[in-house]
Amino acid sequence: MTPQQKRAWYGLAIGIIWSLALVAVFVVKGATAFDEDTGMRFTVYALFAAGVLAYVAMLYITGWRMRKQEPIIDERDRMILRKVPVYQMFAVLLTLATWAVALSEVHHDEGQIPVVFTWLMFYSAIIVNIVFASAGTLIAYWRAK
Amino acid sequence: MGKGEVTNRIRRLRFDHGEMTQQDLASKVGCTRQTIIALEQGKYVPSVTLAFQIARAFGVTMEDVFQYEEK
Numbered sequence: 001m002t003p004q005q006k007r008a009w010y011g012l013a014i015g016i017i018w019s020l021a022l023v024a025v026f027v028v029k030g031a032t033a034f035d036e037d038t039g040m041r042f043t044v045y046a047l048f049a050a051g052v053l054a055y056v057a058m059l060y061i062t063g064w065r066m067r068k069q070e071p072i073i074d075e076r077d078r079m080i081l082r083k084v085p086v087y088q089m090f091a092v093l094l095t096l097a098t099w100a101v102a103l104s105e106v107h108h109d110e111g112q113i114p115v116v117f118t119w120l121m122f123y124s125a126i127i128v129n130i131v132f133a134s135a136g137t138l139i140a141y142w143r144a145k
Numbered sequence: 146m147g148k149g150e151v152t153n154r155i156r157r158l159r160f161d162h163g164e165m166t167q168q169d170l171a172s173k174v175g176c177t178r179q180t181i182i183a184l185e186q187g188k189y190v191p192s193v194t195l196a197f198q199i200a201r202a203f204g205v206t207m208e209d210v211f212q213y214e215e216k
Contacts, residue, residue: 002179074176075192076183145188 003066004077005141010058011134018051019127026120034116048123055130080140087136088129095128096121149215151190155181158203158210174198 022044029040073081099121107113159165167181174195183189184199191199200207 002177074180075195076180076189077177144183 002077002141003062004073004081004137006066007059007062008134008137008141010062011055012131012138014051014054014058015127015131015134018047018054019131022047022051022123022127031116031120032114034119035114044123048126051127052130076144080144081137083140083143084133084136087139088132091128091132091136092125095124099124149213151211151213152187153184153211155199155210156185158205162203170199170202173202 025040025043025047026034029037033040034044099117103113103117155170159167159170167178167185171178171181175198176195180189180191180195184191196207196211200210203210
């Protein structure tokens with residue numbers, strides 16, 4: 001396993017825990033409560049910020065530790081990692097398409113969607129983008145075998 | 146010109162150099178051990194720079210390490 005793969009596994013673990021925590025808040029409180037419940041809104045903001053910070057901290061700490069042992073990236077890694085943005089873009093587009101279809105179907109008769117969903121779409125796009133930085137790395141290495 | 150294949154003798158050369166480990170070679174040329182593994186398995190063709198560095202690590206010419214075979 002290359003240092004980049006190790007980092008990707010850590011990143012994926014953080015991403016999954018982070019996503020599950022955010023989903024749990026929305027499942028327990030209900031998506032529309034985001035507009036009315038200030039406590040829930042701050043919980044979501046705090047979780048969102050904590051996830052980003054945890055991810056950045058992981059990149060920093062693993063980078064610092066790995067640099068002491070061996071080169072953390074070489075030309076083969078760079079070649080493989082060039083494919084990762086393709087997976088990220090595909091995952092984000094798929095997420096947005098899923099939101100668009102689901103919201104259109106659910107709120108079709110009302111002719112409008114609650115404002116909270118614009119935020120949820122934004123959060124989910126960011127989360128999917130970060131999770132697929134790791135998942136895409138693992139897929140790219142797996143396909144390079 | 147037809148499609149060709151680049152093969153190498155890295156495994157053999159490591160053996161000839163006192164069973165040099167993949168990690169030792171990787172450290173000498175500044176790449177990861179996984180790249181050496183991929184090279185030995187023929188799953189990766191290195192850049193000219195890395196190819197020169199590997200040849201230099203063994204003290205031989207690039208042609209002694211890498212061969213191009215046309216199919």
